[in-house]
Amino acid sequence: SLTQDVLALADVLFVNETEGGLLSGAPANENEAVLAALAERFPRAAVVLTVGGEGALYRKGGVLLRQRAYPVKAVDTTAAGDTFTGYFLAGMIRGFDPGKCLRCASMAAALAVSREGASASIPTWREVLDFSAAQGEPLESLRGTGAAAL
Template sequence: MKVLNMGSLNLDYVYTVDHILKGGETLASKKMEVFCGGKGLNQSIAMAKAGVPVFHAGLIGEEGEPLLAVCQENGVDTGYIQKIEGKSGHTIIQVDKEAQNCILLYGGSNRSFTKEYIDRVLEDFGEGDLLILQNEINLLDYVVDRAYDKNMVIILNPSPMDEALEAVDMGKISIFLMNEIEGAQIAGTENPEDVLAVMKEKFPQARVVLTLGRDGCIYQDSEKLCRQSAYEVKAVDTTAAGDTFTGYFIAGLLKGMEIEKILDMCARASAIAVSRKGAAASIPMMEEVIRASQK
């Protein structure tokens, strides 16, 4: 069984601010830092740090060499990553004194996928292989359709939520990994229990993980529902918390762990990530998570 992540690679420009800006407001930032990120890159690095051999497929622009380098440094297979003309994807991230963030995303090279490139990558994967997707690349519906035709296990983090997801046949998704905002937008209701009820009605065969920030997370499949509390830490930057959760969840699945143990591991890994600055750089190694569980 192989694991392919077809997703974004971004340069993150992170600004430390007193509070998140409102419309028309001007505010001086206290600090500006540059990190490698993108939901695709973060999730690939999280999987690699959790011990998962992962192939990443994606596109970088003219200034994207640091993105390629950080993947390689963290053990991600970069053989499918291609460099193209133009700018890489990037984000402008505000992080306030409560460690909450808001993110402005520019797609850049992440929005330059072609059907030919997608087909070429998927030629090397087949039935039972895992495909991890987010919504920071173009042609997401085409990727899902082709992967489904190949009987791959499709895992979707539907973020960011926009009209592109309307073209995706969600009935082809095996596992949904989403936060409370994404869940509410897909289900049309904010109450977590109602979100899960709608997801079960619409996609009865899919497994769903709904993360709830400080309130932990809920897992649901056709037979089981279980909850996991969040571990309390002093949060510094929540940027990669969800991506860390995703990487460790997939690692747990591949290890054949019980779902309750997987969720506990994910909660511990995410707690470590939010206690550090940055995206990819904040994601812990499996050894750190194991040590945390032994305290």
């Protein structure tokens, strides 16, 4: 199908637990099985699996990364996935390693779910930097690499 052709050509495949289970054929709650099946099905793509309050996982080749979710009071999850994806891709475009992309994306998504609305809940880069400092994981080292444009 056209969808499968497009996904097979993607550099990064973003899926949540439900989507990952459907695309992989593996049980949705078995994250590593989902990642393994998707990596086999889409060998040229990095696979990012978001697992809600548990965080996210990244797999490309033999690299497997896990990122915890940052604890916040969730108010509205409407823009969580879009915020995560946007911040992850913006980091990749700027040459950040996948681990930093996951951290930035997870922090941005945490801020987004703590607010109401869709586009209004998406944080600015300054807000993500402030949040990272409050978490004891400052992202200040990303400054000067184009990150300020996020």
